[in-house]
Amino acid sequence: MGVIVSVTNQKGGVGKTVTVSSLASALNSQGYKVLSVDLDPQRNLDMVAGKGMAIKVGDVTTKSVLNVLKGECSLEEIIVPSSIGDLARASNLLSQWAGQPLITRTEFEKLSQEECFATMSKRYKEGWGENDHRVLKMKLAPVKDKYDFILMDTNPSLTLLTVNSLFAADYVLIPAFAEAASREAIIELWDTIRGMKAFNPDMRLQVAGILVTKFNKRNRNANGYVRVFEKMAKSMGTIVFQQKIRQGVSVTEYLTPQMDLLSYDTTGISSVDYKQFAKEFLERIHTMEEARKYG
Ligand SMILES: Nc1ncnc2c1ncn2[C@@H]1O[C@H](COP(=O)(O)OP(=O)(O)O)[C@@H](O)[C@H]1O
Ligand SMILES: [Mg+2]
Numbered sequence: 227m228g229v230i231v232s233v234t235n236q237k238g239g240v241g242k243t244v245t246v247s248s249l250a251s252a253l254n255s256q257g258y259k260v261l262s263v264d265l266d267p268q269r270n271l272d273m274v275a276g277k278g279m280a281i282k283v284g285d286v287t288t289k290s291v292l293n294v295l296k297g298e299c300s301l302e303e304i305i306v307p308s309s310i311g312d313l314a315r316a317s318n319l320l321s322q323w324a325g326q327p328l329i330t331r332t333e334f335e336k337l338s339q340e341e342c343f344a345t346m347s348k349r350y351k352e353g354w355g356e357n358d359h360r361v362l363k364m365k366l367a368p369v370k371d372k373y374d375f376i377l378m379d380t381n382p383s384l385t386l387l388t389v390n391s392l393f394a395a396d397y398v399l400i401p402a403f404a405e406a407a408s409r410e411a412i413i414e415l416w417d418t419i420r421g422m423k424a425f426n427p428d429m430r431l432q433v434a435g436i437l438v439t440k441f442n443k444r445n446r447n448a449n450g451y452v453r454v455f456e457k458m459a460k461s462m463g464t465i466v467f468q469q470k471i472r473q474g475v476s477v478t479e480y481l482t483p484q485m486d487l488l489s490y491d492t493t494g495i496s497s498v499d500y501k502q503f504a505k506e507f508l509e510r511i512h513t514m515e516e517a518r519k520y521g
Contacts, residue, residue: 227370227371227515228369228370228371228372228373228374228375228376229374229375229376229396229397229511229515230366230370230375230376230378230394230395230396230397231375231376231377231378231395231396231397231398231399231434231511232378232380232391232392232394232395232397232398232399232431233245233246233249233377233378233379233380233398233399233400233401234380234388234391234392234398234399234400234415235382235400235401235402235408235411235412235415236331236382236383236384236388236411236414236415236418237382237407237408237410237411237414238382238383239382240401240402240403240408240411240439241401241402241403241437241439241440241471241477242266242379242380242382242401243266243270243271243274243379244274244439244477244480244487244496244500245399245401245437245439245471245500246262246271246377246378246379247262247271247274247275247310247379247486247487248486248487248488248496248497248500248503248504249377249500249503249504249507250262250310250311250375250377250486251309251310251311251486251487251488251489252488252500252501252503252504253311253374253375253504253508254310254311255488256504258374258375259311259312259372259373259374259375260310260311260312260373260374260375260376260377261305261311261312261313261314261369261372261373261375261376261377262275262308262310262311262312262313262314262376262377262378262379263291263313263314263376263377263378263379264291264313264314264315264316264379265291265316265320265362265378265379265380265381265387265388265390265391266316266320266379266380266381266382266387267316267317267318267319267320267321267324267381268316268318268381269281269315269316269317269318270379270481271313271316271379272313272315272316273481273484274310274480274481274484274485274486274487275308275309275310275313275486276308276309276310276484276485277483277484277485278484279306279308279313279315279484280315280484281315281316281317281318283318284318284319285317286317286319288315289303289304290304290314290315290316290317290320291304291314291315291316291317291320292316292317292319292320292323294314294362294365295320295323295361295362295365295390296323297361300365300368301314301365301366301368301369302368302369305369309485309486309489310486312373320381320387321381321385323386323387324381324385324386324387325385325386326349326385327383327384327385328345328346328349328384328385328386328389329342329345329346329349329384330383331383331414333345334414334417339417342417342421343417343421343424346418346421347421347425358386358390359386359389359390359393359422359426360390360393361390362390362391362393362394363390363393363394366394378391378394378395384414384418388418389418389422392418392419392422392429392431393422393426393429393431395430395431396430396431396432397431397432397433397434397511397514398415398419398431398432398433398434399434399435399437399507400412400415400433400435400436400437401436401437401439402436402437402438402439402455403438403439403440404438404441404445404447404448404449404450404451404452404455405447405448405451406451408451408455409451409454409455409458412436412455412458413458416433416458416462419431419433432464432514432518433462433463433464434464434507434510434511434514435459435464435465435466435467435510436455436458436459436464436465436466436467437466437467437469437470437471437503438452438455438466438467438470438471439470439471440471440472440473440477441470441471441472441473442472442473443470443472452466452470465510467503467506467507467510468506469499469502469503469506470499471496471499471500471503472495472496472499473495473496474491474494474495474496474497475494476490476491476494476496476497477494477496479491487500488500488501
């Protein structure tokens, strides 16, 4: 059975893309069959999956996830091999398909939780068709069992793309820097998940855990936030992964040569941590799958 994982945080620049690409790379090199799906109109995952993988801005002749979501082709038709395993590429025009965010950050900060839910629910009904959040799940269904893992990289705001990804996924993995803004972003995502579950009782999504990225253990604030995240994780019924991804120089460089981090700098501290994290991730998913089966 293929396991579908959405790597999500409604905040940008927290390590989503480096996490998806490194995890895909690590799992792929261990012999797992992995499909990575780029759902971010910025196409960063496609860029790190190998030079020339990203579909150029405005190219409407090469098929992408956009064509799949628009119902113009199957997912299978757009899958290409890449340096991190199979890849379903994004188009910059995905942002047009995604439309307006369901809720903006300013609204989220200003409104009460009930008002947020009401606003989201209203826009959801007005702006999108009744089943628009189910499209990706339906499109993934025929390929699901051809893979051990399907990893989705998502866009930073709460749009139809994010909602599709969360609805399609069995698990969400939340990368976060150990800092105040990430704390807010985790709360935001947790509210989104609970809101979606309230409207969609058939949603399978469980939170696999929070992965602390760009970690500097000498920073006292960072250690404090890890403890805060641990408390939050507990109340969400999940965990903070033991393995943290340390802050490494190569993570700031690998996008330029358009390589995944593990290929760019095999022995760098962040790469070493991602390889170790891949082991913990496998154990965690195994435990959660067993619990689903027998629990
Ligand atoms: N472990 C890390 N060490 C150092 N910098 C990091 C690390 N993880 C992420 N970063 C920084 O954050 C940036 C954004 O990472 P990225 O994976 O592209 O985030 P997202 O996909 O969430 O927008 C990277 O280009 C890098 O500068
Ligand atoms: Mg990204």
